[in-house]
Amino acid sequence: MEFVELSKSVHDRSSFDCGEPELDRFIRFYAAKHMKAGISTTMLLPDSVPLPDGKYSVRAFYTIAPGSISRKTLPAELAAKLPYYPVPVYLLAQMAVHKKYHNTGLGKITLIKALEHIWAVNAHMRAYAVTVYCLNRQAEQFYLKYGFEYLHKHDGRTGLFLPMNTLAQLFGHTGTEN
Ligand SMILES: CC(C)(COP(=O)(O)OP(=O)(O)OC[C@H]1O[C@@H](n2cnc3c(N)ncnc32)[C@H](O)[C@@H]1OP(=O)(O)O)[C@@H](O)C(=O)NCCC(=O)NCCS
Numbered sequence: 001m002e003f004v005e006l007s008k009s010v011h012d013r014s015s016f017d018c019g020e021p022e023l024d025r026f027i028r029f030y031a032a033k034h035m036k037a038g039i040s041t042t043m044l045l046p047d048s049v050p051l052p053d054g055k056y057s058v059r060a061f062y063t064i065a066p067g068s069i070s071r072k073t074l075p076a077e078l079a080a081k082l083p084y085y086p087v088p089v090y091l092l093a094q095m096a097v098h099k100k101y102h103n104t105g106l107g108k109i110t111l112i113k114a115l116e117h118i119w120a121v122n123a124h125m126r127a128y129a130v131t132v133y134c135l136n137r138q139a140e141q142f143y144l145k146y147g148f149e150y151l152h153k154h155d156g157r158t159g160l161f162l163p164m165n166t167l168a169q170l171f172g173h174t175g176t177e178n
Helices: 021-036 106-122 136-146 164-172
Strands: 041-046 056-069 087-098 129-134 149-154 158-161
Touching: 021 041, 021 056, 021 087, 041 106, 056 106, 056 129, 087 106, 106 164, 129 136, 129 164, 136 158, 158 164
Parallel strands: 087 129
Antiparallel strands: 041 056, 056 087, 129 158, 149 158
């Protein structure tokens, strides 16, 4: 399955419906603007058949961006090894699957693609972990299943993190030696 960068002229964003209005609004109105502004990258899995207007609807997408956390938000034993200034992370800012494809394994595939993407970037610019802020309890359960751990609450959302060391175990050790 090939995820490609969002393109306004190629992908139909208006038909995306994951059941979570905030995420639908993001892909429809903000994802392309945020890429243009240089603040995040949105990758998506297009449908294989075009719509009558020639555009492709979106089956799933993820959005990633650089971010930072304070060591205070981490468990004490991890915080002890880190500096007092902001700790760099990669933020899994958005991720969703069209509701037509829920419970078909596409969420898992989308998460793995996002983590692979981050792992490739990390080979050039290292960061401590991947973080995600969950919109709801279901999303929280989804990420916990894949080894994310509790960080802290931010704006009423539960923050979770996956240490980069875990990605090293998943995808190989390139980039985190020394
Ligand atoms: C969360 C979401 C991405 C999951 O996608 P999906 O394609 O339905 O998930 P998958 O079919 O790949 O399921 C993967 C695993 O997660 C589990 N899972 C899926 N949805 C779940 C949920 N809501 N709660 C708990 N576990 C869930 C599945 O049982 C499956 O486990 P298994 O491999 O042991 O069978 C999708 O439901 C979605 O887009 N939701 C709306 C948007 C959203 O909330 N995104 C998260 C933003 S923070």
